[in-house]
Amino acid sequence: MSETSSSLTLPDPAPQKTSFSGTLYRGNEGMWSWVLHRITGVAIYFFLLVHVLDTALIRVSPEAYNAVMATYKNPIMGLGETVLVGAVVLHALNGLRVIMVDVWPWATRNQRPLFWIVMGLVVVLMAYFVPNHLINVFSPMEGGH
Amino acid sequence: MSDTQLPQGDPKGQDSGVHPAHSGPTGAPTPMADRPDTASTDDQSSAHQVAEAAAQSSTEPKPVENEYDGADRETQPAPSHDVPESFNVTVIVRRYDPEVDDEPRWVDYDVQMYPTERILDALHRIKWEQDPSLAFRRSCAHGICGSDAMRINGKNRLACKALVKDFDISKPIYVEAIKGLPLEKDLIVNMEPFFDSYREIQPFLQAASKPEKERHQTIAQRERFDDTTKCILCAACTTSCPVFWTDGQYFGPAAIVNAHRFIFDSRDEASQVRLDILNDKEGVWRCRTTFNCTDACPRGIQVTKAIAEVKQALISGVKL
Ligand code: HEM
Numbered sequence: 523m524s525e526t527s528s529s530l531t532l533p534d535p536a537p538q539k540t541s542f543s544g545t546l547y548r549g550n551e552g553m554w555s556w557v558l559h560r561i562t563g564v565a566i567y568f569f570l571l572v573h574v575l576d577t578a579l580i581r582v583s584p585e586a587y588n589a590v591m592a593t594y595k596n597p598i599m600g601l602g603e604t605v606l607v608g609a610v611v612l613h614a615l616n617g618l619r620v621i622m623v624d625v626w627p628w629a630t631r632n633q634r635p636l637f638w639i640v641m642g643l644v645v646v647l648m649a650y651f652v653p654n655h656l657i658n659v660f661s662p663m664e665g666g667h
Numbered sequence: 668m669s670d671t672q673l674p675q676g677d678p679k680g681q682d683s684g685v686h687p688a689h690s691g692p693t694g695a696p697t698p699m700a701d702r703p704d705t706a707s708t709d710d711q712s713s714a715h716q717v718a719e720a721a722a723q724s725s726t727e728p729k730p731v732e733n734e735y736d737g738a739d740r741e742t743q744p745a746p747s748h749d750v751p752e753s754f755n756v757t758v759i760v761r762r763y764d765p766e767v768d769d770e771p772r773w774v775d776y777d778v779q780m781y782p783t784e785r786i787l788d789a790l791h792r793i794k795w796e797q798d799p800s801l802a803f804r805r806s807c808a809h810g811i812c813g814s815d816a817m818r819i820n821g822k823n824r825l826a827c828k829a830l831v832k833d834f835d836i837s838k839p840i841y842v843e844a845i846k847g848l849p850l851e852k853d854l855i856v857n858m859e860p861f862f863d864s865y866r867e868i869q870p871f872l873q874a875a876s877k878p879e880k881e882r883h884q885t886i887a888q889r890e891r892f893d894d895t896t897k898c899i900l901c902a903a904c905t906t907s908c909p910v911f912w913t914d915g916q917y918f919g920p921a922a923i924v925n926a927h928r929f930i931f932d933s934r935d936e937a938s939q940v941r942l943d944i945l946n947d948k949e950g951v952w953r954c955r956t957t958f959n960c961t962d963a964c965p966r967g968i969q970v971t972k973a974i975a976e977v978k979q980a981l982i983s984g985v986k987l
Pocket residue numbers: 556559560562563564566567570610613614615616617618620621954955956
């Protein structure tokens with residue numbers, strides 16, 4: 523579609539055959555990318571809050587700091603780190619998409635493919651990170667974290 | 668539908684294909700299909716020649732040259748097209764009567780529908796044949812007045828533009844009022860907060876200069892804001908916006924669209940006034956680019972793009 527179209531030839535949004543039935547608001551890529559962005563943003567915020575507190579502990583008592591850090595070195599925390607990295611990667615890449623959508627008309631028009639590019643990049647980056655990270659988490663190497 | 672209601676003539680699918688106007692151009696296999704060199708148009712014109720020759724060879728002299736007795740007129744009724752079958756659709760409407768109900772409730776209706784019909788027809792059938800107390804707004808019924816925006820299967824649309832055949836009718840179709848505006852009754856919401864925001868952005872031309880004749884504008888200048896002139900103020904966009912649902916103070920996409928229509932109008936002189944209004948904390952910066960408004964707009968307006976252009980105008984000035 524051209525950037526502007528005359529009002530004489532109204533583009534009728536092509537009705538898509540819909541199999542959805544229900545009442546939850548059915549947004550498309552744009553809405554779900556925003557939902558993910560807010561969830562990951564809030565999740566990262568709470569992680570950072572805790573992280574600032576536990577790191578600050580080192581100024582209070584290095585022993586306590588070491589004790590807290592030791593509790594983090596278990597597989598459940600390892601999986602949590604995987605989720606955290608995934609959230610940060612998604613939030614950062616989609617954040618770049620949102621910035622482009624706001625300032626670059628081309629990106630405004632192509633926000634949908636851009637969303638799928640972001641998702642693709644997240645999958646690729648995580649496909650690289652997750653196996654490496656999990657090997658670290660589950661192999662009983664000392665010093666590994 | 669029973670056969671007695673069919674127009675007389677061929678029942679569906681029984682057309683023999685001998686009708687000259689009906690064979691050939693459809694591309695369907697006809698007796699001529701094995702003669703690819705004979706275009707079907709030839710076939711038709713030859714049929715006309717035969718008819719003319721028959722008329723000329725008539726022994727009766729014709730008193731008036733132009734007289735046309737209609738002998739070669741098509742005598743068969745126009746071939747009947749497939750009569751659409753009606754089917755049963757379950758429509759579940761979120762009803763609310765403030766005098767009776769504490770909470771809105773979902774009510775099921777079974778309606779006989781044709782694929783050519785719209786959700787608005789289903790609502791009419793419910794109101795006219797099953798429950799006259801059902802309340803909804805509609806005026807033009809043809810996508811012009813903007814009174815019947817509602818949430819149908821979780822998406823804002825005009826009931827008068829939502830064709831039944833575009834839905835999976837093996838499942839029920841849910842119809843409820845648009846979200847984020849005060850519910851008054853059934854599918855009717857109080858539109859005043861919506862129109863208040865609209866009025867606030869001063870949706871009228873403001874120009875101090877008095878031209879001798881008309882105010883000139885080039886085609887390109889007119890094109891600049893053409894998209895946003897199409898708005899019918901149906902509120903489908905504003906009530907599809909997650910920001911508006913949680914923050915009713917947000918101006919909302921429709922007000923911004925109508926501000927855009929004047930901000931980028933070369934004849935208008937109050938662009939800066941409107942930009943200042945939309946620079947408010949509840950203005951364009953609330954937009955989170957979810958594109959729900961763009962997807963919901965029944966006029967196909969690129970709503971999020973218009974909002975992005977207003978944001979840009981706030982940063983780097985209006986570029987006409
Ligand atoms: C890695 C670099 C980051 C980038 C590129 C980025 C980008 C963005 C952008 C562009 C937005 C605006 C979204 C919108 O307008 O819809 C946003 C929102 C947000 N970000 Fe980030 N961000 C980053 C890191 C973070 C971090 C570390 C946190 C946690 C402290 C965070 C928490 C949030 C939250 C809570 C929101 C609000 C979400 C919303 O209003 O929808 N972000 N981010």
